[in-house]
Amino acid sequence: MSETKIYSKPRSWMKDVHTHYCPGCGHGIAHRLICELIDELDIQKDTLSMAPVGCAAMMYDYIDIDYVEAPHGRAPAVATGIKRVRPDKMVFTYQGDGDLASIGMAEIIHAANRGENFTVIFINNAIYGMTGGQMAPTTLIGQKATTCPLGRDPRLAGYPIRMCELLASLETPAYIERVSVAKPKYIIKAKAAIKKGFEYQMQNRGFSFIEVLSTCPTNWGMNPVKAFEWQMETMMPYYPLGVFKDYE
């Protein structure tokens, strides 16, 4: 007896839409993992989220759940407001590295420290994508960006910020893990991590944070294959994958 596998889109993916993301961008993979989990956990009607500022600002065009738009960096504060009123609903935020680790640093640290019972998905591609490739707080030493054209100089801009390690120094968070979407084996682990974040929220365990190492072929000036290689060769040594904090 033969088995035929047919490609299907998640039910929570908007009908008949294609994303605006560039070829080789990690956002599409991360979005799909979220949708698959929303379907598997059957939480589409009970999940509330915020659109961030950045390339994912229009993610509400792709994921069919309730959305509100958050100002740049403020998604964890907006999520706090939502979850405190509706603790019966699933709430997740989705922010890039400029949004979360630069302009929104205060909001993410304090949401983590209050132990807000929602799930944060943090997309780290070491650059500002939407605005056209400026230096991010996560841009690596020597990495070129439009506002550090000769490469990031730590004497001028300091060293890249490792968010998982920073947040893991807090007592309150329930779960902190860094994953990647560079290869199928990493993608499977990334999905498991996001699932754990959602499940911890369902169990009222508090704040969970999943950092996803992503790619930006356009602003890195690479083709998609090279971009994923660069992520594994250059980003992973500085941003090691793994669990930094776990409730259990």
Add this chain to the structure above:
Amino acid sequence: MGKVLMKGTEAIAEAAIQAGCRHFFGYPITPQNEIPEYMSLHLPKHGGVYIQGESEVASINMVLGAAATGCQVMTSSSSPGISLMSEGISYIAGSELPCVIVNVMRGGPGLGGILPSQADYLQATKGGGNGDYRLMVFAPSTLQETVDLVQSAWDYAFKYRNPVMILADGFMGQMMEPVEIKPHETDRRDVKSWAMGYYSDRGNERTLIKSMNLTPELLEAHNIELQKKYDRMQKEDTMFETMDLDDAELVIAAYGTSARIAKTAIAHLREEGYKVGLVRPITLFPFPYEAFEKIPPSTRHILDVEMNMGQMIDDVKIGTSCKYPVSFFGHCGGLAPSVEEIEQECRKILG
């Protein structure tokens, strides 16, 4: 509950709770700290939630999130804190969400001082944040009026799905007066049609709450709809008080504590035979321009009295179509004009 003697800030907080407010997000700043303090103690007893944000920026965004769920949410701050909240206020207005914001004004600009002031008239009524948006702005002049306006603020916030600001000067926050606070109910029956969290109730239609629109024609259309709402406020919901206008030769325009001081001055001046009247806007946006149309032909001069450098004077000139000379008298920086000073200014004008 009969009348009880309460401090302004605490009366604001209790009035809000009695009107159904169950969620409060704020950050400490003088002179309004008794509001979050009161909320932190009393909201949990009513099944509500008080969270101290890490900043005014975070607090107003917590308000944004809570407002998106259709609940009765409130924050309070004072002038520099409201400046920090302006980004979030613009988003809340652009996203058409209801909330109540209390500004217990202190002197500015910048860090300014901590004493009472009316220095945020322009910020509250003409903008503060970016874009074509308006807040409804209420300026109480007694504590009972403060209580009544705080309670009705949610009626307007939900009627228009728009933020409402209680613009109280520091005197309103810090003085004590007898007030009666009754339970008040706001009609929120339509929240399921627009708020987050009712996917199933809407027949599996999600809700999307946002202010961004990258298509210029659609963004313009959104702005035109917002403007219609502001025009409707102007038509239906201005509030003002007039006093001794019938034969007035001099009309004082003042709101909040300034109006209260002016009333005493007018009573004294009337005893001396001076024909002085008052127009007191209660809504600063929508501004009650029509109140100034009631000014009698006997009027020779308008005196704008405020605790700032004359921020309302342009609206007074619009309201009177520049038919009368308008001058300003007031103090700022934490000082208030005295009854005697206002009397003296009026005598000088009337000759």
